[in-house]
Amino acid sequence: NGQVIKEVVFGDVWVFSGQSNMQTPLERTLDVYGDDILHYSNPLIREFLVGEKYAYDGPQKDFASGSWKAVTPETCLKMSTVPYFFARKIYDTYQVPVAIIQCAVGGTAIESWMAPENLAQYPEYSEILENLRNPKPQPARSGNFGGGNHPAGAPAQPASPQVDYTALDLDDSEWESVYMPHYFKDINISGSAVVYYRHYLYLTAEQAASENNLLKLGTFRNNDETFINGVKVGSTSYEYPPRNYAFAKGILKEGKNVICMKASGNGPTSGFYEGEDYELRLGDDIIALNDGWKYFKEERANNRPMPQGMTAPKAKMQYVETEARPYRPSVRNPFGLYFGMLRPVANASVRGVVWYQGESNSGSTPDYGKFLADMMTTWRNDFRDPQLPVLISQLHSHLDKTFLPVEDGWANIREGQRLATHLLENAALSVGCDIGFWNNIHPINKKPIGERLAKGAMRTAYGETVVLSPECTKAELKDGKIYLSFSEIGNGLVVKGDDIKGFAVSDENGAYQRVRASILGNRVVLYVGGINNPQKVRYLWKNYVKEDVALYNAEDMPVAPFQMELK
CATH class of the missing domain: 2.60.120.260 (Galactose-binding domain-like)
Known part of the structure; x- marks a missing residue:
């Protein structure tokens, strides 16, 4: 009655969660990375895909199904791009087997991944939480009316002849x-x-x-x-x-x-x-x-317009009996994926978690940074490790191009992601503002995102001294100039291109103006002589910023977008 378990390896397990950009499969990236991924195999890098499941009656104990898949040119095409390149970087650096637990669902908001106790402190969620804990059936109706089905015994109307627009011999001369x-x-x-x-x-x-x-x-x-x-x-x-x-x-x-x-x-x-x-x-x-x-x-x-003198026939309505229906949760409902997908993963001993999400919360979650920090604190408790490494992928560039900063959207989410890494110990930010397309929410050039996240892992999980993306630590106004100081300078700040773009400063009325900037040693100087009583600095504070990204450190890590009040 024994069971045989084969191909057992011991290594580092990483959990990857979020929404669709964490799911983007390698098969979409063949134009960019095909020559690489189609010639790479590694039995010591494996992925487990957690099936989508919402649960509201308590934490699930296990998965309904699932299996591990090793990386080969055949199996990898359905694997997720960011975890794949993350795992390859970790393996190449440490020669340790890497297990990917892919636990993400497209289109989901952060609330779906949060525990009920995380959301209980926000009054606006109290009614939703109660409905989900104690679902109430919708009131029964005596019936409703619907169309489309013919009553029993009524003949269906013959379908209109269909034109085959795909045929080679179709006459399209008037198209x-x-x-x-x-x-x-x-x-x-x-x-x-x-x-x-x-x-x-x-x-x-x-x-x-x-x-x-x-x-x-x-x-x-x-x-x-x-x-x-x-x-x-x-x-x-x-x-x-x-x-x-x-x-x-x-x-x-x-x-x-x-x-x-x-x-x-x-x-x-x-x-x-x-x-x-x-x-x-x-x-x-x-x-x-x-x-x-x-x-x-x-x-x-x-x-189609009706011939003159005719009116359209009224649709025949059919009476349909209905019964009481249970409450049906939507993708955005809180804690469903936390109970249904994340909690079963917590049975494993993991090296760290990686988070790539925020698109669905753009414009609706001003406290995103606190949400994220609270959620990760709960996850650490679930995984029984208060110092569990947390890696956060900041949103890439997307949406329409604008010249001046915008007040909402992806810029606010990026700032929340940045602030979350300061609210949490042993967390790291992967900056992705130089990646993406204005007209495609799912960029295919995600290899740098995976490799930058791996650098964060080298610091938080493996104890390496590595340089990450610079972040502004202080903004001082002096003699008509603003002096910005940064962390993660490494071997110095560098400019790619002719000049530094992306800085804007607000006046006493909150109106922003773009300003010139230059590097002075390890600081950046902003020239704000024409602005009345400068108040706040913003850098890359727009949805789509890729074309403005010019400021890096010598280690080729882009400076993180930010906003900061002047001192």
């Missing part, structure tokens, strides 16, 4: 031309719509016989289905993943071919992102796909 990329507003679409796009290709026999094929259509907001010669080669159900669709030999033909995308969007800002590749790769041959597209907006039956 309008369009350039990639573009947004729906550029083709006069202001509401929700389904748009079909077609592009013809004329290939040689050699091109059509290619075995290593990849169609790249950037990133589209919101969802798509994509076909070549009527064969579906890929689909994506939401906005963020790049539309990179690999397909096999045999779909392409010598001569004329057609690409067709069925794209569904929900407003004028739906469409294709700028700054991405639109091309077809056939082995080493690359065919640009920016020009030559045609499009057609599908006319929905319920949107």
